[in-house]
Amino acid sequence: MQDTQIILFMLHIAGAAALLIWSVRLVRTGVERAFSTQLRLWLRRSTKSRFLAAGMGTAAAVFLQSSTAVAIMVSNFVSRGSIATAVGLAILLGADVGSAIVAQILLLRQDFLVPLLLLVGVALFLRGDQPRSRQVGRILIGLALIFVSLDMIRAATAPLLDSTSTLAVMQYLGRDGLTAFAIGAIFAWVVHSSVAAILLVVTLVAQGLLPAYGAAAMVLGANLGGAFIAYVLTLASPIPARRMVVFNLVLRGGLAALVLIGLTLNAAALGWLGQAEARQVINLHLAFNLVLALLSLPLLGPIAQLAEFAMPERSDPVGELGPATALDDSALDKPDQALVCTAREILAMGQAIEIMLRAVGGLYERWDAATAEGIRKRGETVRKMHFDLKLFLARLNRRELDEEGSGRSMELASLAVSFDAAAELVSRNLVELAKRLHAQGVAFSKPGQEEISDFHDRVLGNVQLALNVMMTQNPEEARELVAAKDKVRDVEQQMQRNHLGRLREGLAESIETSSIHQETLRALKQVNTSFTMVGYPILTRTGDLLSSRLSGADVQSEERADDRAKKRTKGKRSRS
Numbered sequence: 001m002q003d004t005q006i007i008l009f010m011l012h013i014a015g016a017a018a019l020l021i022w023s024v025r026l027v028r029t030g031v032e033r034a035f036s037t038q039l040r041l042w043l044r045r046s047t048k049s050r051f052l053a054a055g056m057g058t059a060a061a062v063f064l065q066s067s068t069a070v071a072i073m074v075s076n077f078v079s080r081g082s083i084a085t086a087v088g089l090a091i092l093l094g095a096d097v098g099s100a101i102v103a104q105i106l107l108l109r110q111d112f113l114v115p116l117l118l119l120v121g122v123a124l125f126l127r128g129d130q131p132r133s134r135q136v137g138r139i140l141i142g143l144a145l146i147f148v149s150l151d152m153i154r155a156a157t158a159p160l161l162d163s164t165s166t167l168a169v170m171q172y173l174g175r176d177g178l179t180a181f182a183i184g185a186i187f188a189w190v191v192h193s194s195v196a197a198i199l200l201v202v203t204l205v206a207q208g209l210l211p212a213y214g215a216a217a218m219v220l221g222a223n224l225g226g227a228f229i230a231y232v233l234t235l236a237s238p239i240p241a242r243r244m245v246v247f248n249l250v251l252r253g254g255l256a257a258l259v260l261i262g263l264t265l266n267a268a269a270l271g272w273l274g275q276a277e278a279r280q281v282i283n284l285h286l287a288f289n290l291v292l293a294l295l296s297l298p299l300l301g302p303i304a305q306l307a308e309f310a311m312p313e314r315s316d317p318v319g320e321l322g323p324a325t326a327l328d329d330s331a332l333d334k335p336d337q338a339l340v341c342t343a344r345e346i347l348a349m350g351q352a353i354e355i356m357l358r359a360v361g362g363l364y365e366r367w368d369a370a371t372a373e374g375i376r377k378r379g380e381t382v383r384k385m386h387f388d389l390k391l392f393l394a395r396l397n398r399r400e401l402d403e404e405g406s407g408r409s410m411e412l413a414s415l416a417v418s419f420d421a422a423a424e425l426v427s428r429n430l431v432e433l434a435k436r437l438h439a440q441g442v443a444f445s446k447p448g449q450e451e452i453s454d455f456h457d458r459v460l461g462n463v464q465l466a467l468n469v470m471m472t473q474n475p476e477e478a479r480e481l482v483a484a485k486d487k488v489r490d491v492e493q494q495m496q497r498n499h500l501g502r503l504r505e506g507l508a509e510s511i512e513t514s515s516i517h518q519e520t521l522r523a524l525k526q527v528n529t530s531f532t533m534v535g536y537p538i539l540t541r542t543g544d545l546l547s548s549r550l551s552g553a554d555v556q557s558e559e560r561a562d563d564r565a566k567k568r569t570k571g572k573r574s575r576s
Contacts, residue, residue, distance in 0.1 A: 016152035026142030034135035054094030061098025075241035117144035174211025184221025194226030367438035379427025445509035478535035
C-alpha cells in the first residue's frame with residue numbers, strides 16, 4: 001500500500017512538472033509565431049546604447065518567457081555583423097533580467113485568472129480567423145496552464161509535510177549548498193527552461209518543504225544552467241556569436257559562485273530580501289540578475305575586447321576540401337533512400353542560401369569586396385549542387401517509381417529550382433545592387449535604410465522558418481510559412497508606397513537611390529516567394545492548402561503582375 005502511494009505521488013509530481021515545462025514552451029511558441037518579426041526589429045534597432053539594448057532584451061524576454069530564445073535571435077544578428085558583441089551581450093544581460101521578471105509575475109495571480117485566461121484563450125484559438133489571434137489564444141492558454149501546474153505541484157507536495165524521509169532529504173539540501181547548486185543547474189538544463197526550474201523551486205519553498213538556503217543555492221544553479229542552454233545551442237554558430245554567449249555564461253557562473261559562497265558564510269543575508277522564505281528566494285533571483293547587469297554594462301567594452309582576444313576567429317582547416325554532397329549513386333536502386341538523399345541536398349542548398357542572405361545585408365551598410373566574392377562563390381556552389389541534383393533525379397526517374405515516389409520526385413525538383421532562383425537573386429542581384437550603392441557614392445535615406453533592414457530581417461526569418469518546415473514537415477508551421485507570404489507582399493507594397501512618398505517630397509537620398517531601393521525590395525520578396533514553396537506540398541497532402549494562396553503557375557502570374565507594376569512605377573517616375 002505504501003509503495004502504491006509513493007508511485008502515485010511521483011506520478012502527480014512528474015505530471016505537474018511536465019505540464020509546467022510544456023506550458024512555458026506553449027507561451028514561448030505562441031509569442032515566437034505571432035510577434036517574432038517585431039521582436040527581431042526591436043532588438044536590431046536597440047543598438048544606440050547599451051542600456052537601451054539591455055532594456056529591449058528585458059522586454060523581449062518578458063514576451064518570450066525565455067532568455068535563451070532571445071540569445072538565439074541575437075546570435076543571428078551578431079554573426080552577420082549587424083550587432084556588435086558588446087551590444088549583443090548587453091541584450092543578453094537584459095534578457096536575463098526579463099526572465100527573472102517573468103518568474104515574479106507568474107507567482108502573483110488571482111483565482112479568477114485561470115478560468116478567464118482559458119475562456120478567452122480557447123475562444124481566440126478556436127474562433128480566431130487570423131493567425132496572430134490564434135497565437136494570442138495559445139499564449140493565454142499557456143499562461144493559464146502554468147498557473148494550473150503550479151497548483152498541481154502545491155497539491156501534490158502538501159502531504160510531504162508529514163513525511164520524515166522527504167523532510168530529511170530537503171533538510172540535507174538546506175545544509176549542502178554545493179549539491180543544491182548542482183541540482184538546480186542540471187534541472188534547468190534538462191528542462192531547457194530556467195523559468196520553469198525557478199517556479200518549481202519557489203513553489204517547494206512556499207510549501208515549507210525546502211529550506212531557504214537550499215532553494216537559494218538551487219536558484220543560483222538554475223541561473224548557471226539557463227546560461228548553459230544557450231551555450232550548447234550555439235556551438236555551431238560563428239565565433240562572433242559564440243563570444244557573447246560564452247562570456248554571458250562566464251559572468252553568470254562567476255557571480256553565482258560568489259553569491260553562493262557569501263550565502264554559505266552568512267545565510268541570514270537572505271532576510272534582506274523579504275520576510276517570507278519564498279519571497280526571499282524569488283527576490284534573490286531578480287536581484288542577482290539586476291546586479292549582474294548593472295555591474296557588467298559599464299564594462300562591456302573591455303569585456304568584448306577580452307572576448308575577442310580569448311576567442312579569435314580561426315580559419316576552417318577542412319574548408320578547402322569543398323562541400324560534401326548527400327547525393328549517393330548507390331541509393332538509386334532504393335527510391336525511398338534516394339529521395340531522402342535529394343531532400344538532404346536541397347536542405348543543404350537552403351542553408352547555403354541562408355548564409356548568403358545573412359551576409360548580403362551587411363554589404364548595403366558597409367561594402368566589403370571579400371564578403372561579396374564569398375557570396376558569389378557560394379552562389380556558384382549552389383548552382384552546381386542544383387545541376388548535380390537534376391542529373392541525380394533524372395537517373396532516379398529512369399527507374400520504376402510508384403505514384404507517390406514520382407510525385408515526391410517532382411516536388412523536390414520544383415523546390416530545387418526555386419532555391420536555385422533564390423541563390424541567383426542573392427549572389428547576383430542583391431550583391432550587384434549593394435555594389436552599385438557603394439560605387440555611386442550614395443546612401444539610402446534613414447527611413448529607407450530602416451525599411452531595407454527591416455524587410456531583410458523579415459525575409460531572413462521566413463527563410464529560417466522554411467528550413468525548419470523542411471525538416472519537421474509540420475503542417476501548422478507550413479500554414480504559417482504560406483500565410484507569411486501574404487504579409488511580406490503587403491509589407492513590400494507599403495514600403496514601395498512609402499518610397500514614392502519620399503520621392504514626391506523631393507528627399508535627395510531617396511531620389512539618388514530610388515531604383516536600388518525598389519529593386520532590392522523586389523529581389524528580397526522573390527527570395528521569400530522561393531522559400532515559401534516549401535509549404536505547398538505539405539498543405540496539399542494534408543488537404544488544407546489555404547484557398548487564398550496561389551499554385552506554382554499562379555506564383556509566376558503574380559510575378560508577371562509585379563513586373564507590370566514595376567514598369568508602371570518607372571513610367572510614373574520618368575514622367576515626374
